[in-house]
Amino acid sequence: MERRVISVAKEFSRYPAGRYQSDGPYSGEAFREKFLIPAVRSGATIVVDLEGARGYGSSFLEEAFGGLVRKGFPSAEILERISFQSQDGSLIQEIKDYIREARAPGAS
Amino acid sequence: MAAESCSAWGNVVTWGVVVAGWVVVHRATLSRERRKEQREAVRQIVEEIKVIEATAFEFHMAEVHSQLNANALTSKIDRVIRALQRQPLSILNVPIRPLIQFRKAITIENFDATGFAAQHANSQLIYGIRSAVDDLIHSIEFHRDKNIP
Numbered sequence: 129m130e131r132r133v134i135s136v137a138k139e140f141s142r143y144p145a146g147r148y149q150s151d152g153p154y155s156g157e158a159f160r161e162k163f164l165i166p167a168v169r170s171g172a173t174i175v176v177d178l179e180g181a182r183g184y185g186s187s188f189l190e191e192a193f194g195g196l197v198r199k200g201f202p203s204a205e206i207l208e209r210i211s212f213q214s215q216d217g218s219l220i221q222e223i224k225d226y227i228r229e230a231r232a233p234g235a236s
Numbered sequence: 237m238a239a240e241s242c243s244a245w246g247n248v249v250t251w252g253v254v255v256a257g258w259v260v261v262h263r264a265t266l267s268r269e270r271r272k273e274q275r276e277a278v279r280q281i282v283e284e285i286k287v288i289e290a291t292a293f294e295f296h297m298a299e300v301h302s303q304l305n306a307n308a309l310t311s312k313i314d315r316v317i318r319a320l321q322r323q324p325l326s327i328l329n330v331p332i333r334p335l336i337q338f339r340k341a342i343t344i345e346n347f348d349a350t351g352f353a354a355q356h357a358n359s360q361l362i363y364g365i366r367s368a369v370d371d372l373i374h375s376i377e378f379h380r381d382k383n384i385p
Contacts, residue, residue, distance in 0.1 A: 145307055151348040152303070183314030185306070186344035216318050218335040225336070 130172040134163050137180030147187040156191030160199075164192060168201055168209065178214040189219075190226045197230035271384055274324050278380045281319060282373055285338075288312050289369040292342045296361060301352035306343075313339050320376070328379040334372040341368035 136144060140163060146155035167174045178184070193210075197203045206227050212220045288309065295305050317335050319325055341364045346352055355361050 143307060145303065145310065146348045146350075148348070148350050150350045155348075182307070183310035183312075184339075185310050185347050186340045187347050190344060216314070216321060218317055218321075218332045218339070221332050222336045222340065 130170065131175065132167050132170065132172040133175045133177060134167060135177040135180065137177075139163065142181050144181055144184060144188050146185075147191040156188040156193075157195065159188070160192045160195050164196055164210075165199065165201075168196065168206070172209075174210045176210060176212050178212060178216070178219055184219065186222065189223050190230075193223045194226035194230035197227060197232055200233055202232065203227050203230065270324075274327060274384050275380070277324050278328070278376060278384070281316060281325060282376060284312070284316050285369060285373060285376075288316065288342070289365060292365050293357075293362060296346055296355040296359075296365070297357065299354050301349045303349065306347055309342060313342060327383055328376060329383065330372075330375050330379050334368070334375045337368045338372045341365045 134140075136159070140159055141154035144154050144156070144159065146152045148157050149155050149161075164174075164176075193206075196206055207224065212223060214220055291305070291309055291312070295302065295309060298305075317339065320328065320330050320335065341361075345361055346355065
């Protein structure tokens with residue numbers, strides 16, 4: 129299986145910020161649409177490298193990763209296919225929480 | 237001859253005791269200095285957290301959203317959380333949950349331009365930030381007392 133490494137700082141922005149595209153070009157929604165969804169659809173295993181960025185807001189993280197579940201990708205599949213690289217363990221745990229807690233479309 | 241030999245041995249023993257004493261005192265001094273530095277690092281990080289709390293209150297209670305201030309807050313929060321997981325503060329072993337709650341309380345709601353609204357001092361969001369900061373500081377101080385004798 130193909131392995132795709134996505135470096136947020138190198139490929140997207142060192143200053144990721146905002147939840148929606150209306151908040152700016154480096155929002156969680158933009159990251160999800162431009163990088164995460166195409167990578168997931170390609171069938172590759174994905175490594176998201178979180179190092180190098182000047183911090184992440186929770187709204188960015190929730191929209192980027194929790195938003196995948198709301199877009200119809202099952203949380204179990206996302207957790208299996210996407211892994212994370214960061215020296216900050218709290219960041220990885222927080223993202224996994226958002227993936228687990230997000231509601232799939234149509235879920236009550 | 238026997239007296240000289242006995243005296244030489246006496247000198248060796250005396251010097252041995254002196255060197256061993258110096259090593260013990262030196263180690264105790266180093267250990268005390270290390271603990272002092274660790275306690276100072278804890279004091280500084282607690283101060284930084286309080287500054288972030290005050291800045292977060294100002295940010296959320298402002299009439300207009302400031303992306304510049306949001307970026308500055310994100311960066312400061314990141315620095316503090318990483319510092320707590322690196323030497324010398326990693327000795328504290330602060331659990332991950334209060335760190336997540338700290339970032340989340342400040343940056344998950346009302347943090348972006350879309351839908352930003354000035355908060356009242358007694359709003360749920362402000363209360364949540366205060367609560368997350370208190371929990372984090374409490375956790376740091378609890379683990380300081382436990383891990384830095």
